[in-house]
Amino acid sequence: xxxxxxAVVRVYNEATVLAxxxxxxxxxxDEIICVDDGSSDGSAEIALxxxxxxxxxxxxxxxxxxxxxxxxxxxxxxEHEHVVNFDADGQHLPADAAQMLEVAKRTGxxxxxxxxxxxxxxMPRSRRLLLRAAxxxxxxxTGLRLTDTHNGLRVFNRHALRSIRLTQGGMAYxxxxxxxxxxxxxxxxxxxxxxxxxxxxxxxxxxxxNAVNIVYxxxxxxxxxAT
Amino acid sequence: MIIRILLIAAALLLAVLALRTTPxxxxxxxxxxxxxxxxxxxxxxxxxxxxxSHLATFVGVTRGxxxxxxxxxxxxxxxxxxxxxxxxxxxSRLAQLTRELAILxxxxxxxxxxxxxxxxxxxxxxxxxxxxx
Numbered sequence: 001x002x003x004x005x006x007a008v009v010r011v012y013n014e015a016t017v018l019a020x021x022x023x024x025x026x027x028x029x030d031e032i033i034c035v036d037d038g039s040s041d042g043s044a045e046i047a048l049x050x051x052x053x054x055x056x057x058x059x060x061x062x063x064x065x066x067x068x069x070x071x072x073x074x075x076x077x078x079e080h081e082h083v084v085n086f087d088a089d090g091q092h093l094p095a096d097a098a099q100m101l102e103v104a105k106r107t108g109x110x111x112x113x114x115x116x117x118x119x120x121x122x123m124p125r126s127r128r129l130l131l132r133a134a135x136x137x138x139x140x141x142t143g144l145r146l147t148d149t150h151n152g153l154r155v156f157n158r159h160a161l162r163s164i165r166l167t168q169g170g171m172a173y174x175x176x177x178x179x180x181x182x183x184x185x186x187x188x189x190x191x192x193x194x195x196x197x198x199x200x201x202x203x204x205x206x207x208x209x210n211a212v213n214i215v216y217x218x219x220x221x222x223x224x225x226a227t
Numbered sequence: 228m229i230i231r232i233l234l235i236a237a238a239l240l241l242a243v244l245a246l247r248t249t250p251x252x253x254x255x256x257x258x259x260x261x262x263x264x265x266x267x268x269x270x271x272x273x274x275x276x277x278x279x280s281h282l283a284t285f286v287g288v289t290r291g292x293x294x295x296x297x298x299x300x301x302x303x304x305x306x307x308x309x310x311x312x313x314x315x316x317x318x319s320r321l322a323q324l325t326r327e328l329a330i331l332x333x334x335x336x337x338x339x340x341x342x343x344x345x346x347x348x349x350x351x352x353x354x355x356x357x358x359x360x
Contacts (some may be wrong), residue, residue, distance in 0.1 A: 035329070051336040055329045061322050069326045073333060169322060223246050 005101050006031040006080040008070030009052075010063060014088040015041040021090045022050040028098045029084065033073055037066040043088075064173025068166040075161040081105075083161065087152040096193035100155045103191050110160040110186035113146070114153030114193035124197065130208050137215075138175055141222075142182040146190070150174040153193050160186050171210060172217035228287030230297070237301045245308045258309070265302070 038060035163184035
């Protein structure tokens with residue numbers, strides 16, 4: 001199955017939008033791997049009915065752990081050449097995912113990252129400031145000249161899947177992922193993508209205060225590596 | 228004052244302990260030694276409270292009870308750190324376990340139960356019923 005691609009979609013209680021998001025993504029990839037992170041609203045059944053592969057966490061572990069499970073499954077149980085990481089809440093456009101997969105195939109880079117800074121107009125102001133700070137921090141610590149960070153839309157090839165180690169259960173995994181890229185010297189590129197900040201995403205998505213948790217987790221893991 | 232040095236050293240030690248994640252056998256041995264020392268000093272302090280007061284004056288604390296309080300704070304912090312670290316280890320084990328389970332029980336839409344990739348239990352072990360009557 002060379003050249004095939006799959007999507008890893010993390011799902012945690014997304015029943016209201018999941019079916020339409022999965023349907024829109026299906027033409028783009030050969031297989032959708034839904035990681036159900038302990039949903040209680042029947043999200044897993046919706047994903048199964050939509051024809052997805054469902055990997056179900058018995059208990060809720062958090063976004064980073066769900067992504068790690070999905071990537072691990074894609075690497076060990078499938079032979080897809082590329083994996084795209086796609087959010088279940090409808091904030092990403094399947095067309096962007098398709099374009100990123102094309103770029104990955106054409107250029108042969110290990111990782112393709114979605115970057116949204118050219119579309120800042122639709123982003124709430126507080127989120128924009130927060131992301132700018134996060135970006136400065138990531139650039140400093142990883143040395144990667146990124147133009148965006150903590151964007152959920154990413155494409156990995158199998159080499160990247162083998163090199164990336166995710167230990168953070170919560171949302172700090174995004175920075176951990178970027179450090180993995182720099183540590184394993186993976187080749188990467190960025191592709192501009194649009195983010196839809198619809199009402200559903202904003203109501204359900206990340207609170208800005210969660211940045212405190214992310215920074216705390218990261219600082220702690222850095223200190224632990226130092227001692 | 229000696230007590231200041233002791234307290235600051237204790238705080239630094241606690242911070243280092245809190246950040247180190249991997250539990251070692253050395254750590255276990257130290258904890259056990261600590262328990263023995265604690266029990267011994269407890270008994271000594273009960274039998275002769277004057278000794279505690281002398282020790283307090285020696286390290287620069289006026290009363291024996293104050294020294295006891297300081298020691299207690301450090302001891303409680305040590306215990307809390309131990310519990311916290313155990314939780315971190317447990318959480319990571321729980322994540323590994325959940326991941327293994329999730330991957331083992333993954334359901335694929337294109338592979339229905341009963342097809343070649345999901346052989347029914349009876350076909351893979353035909354002697355099952357006779358082996359376990």
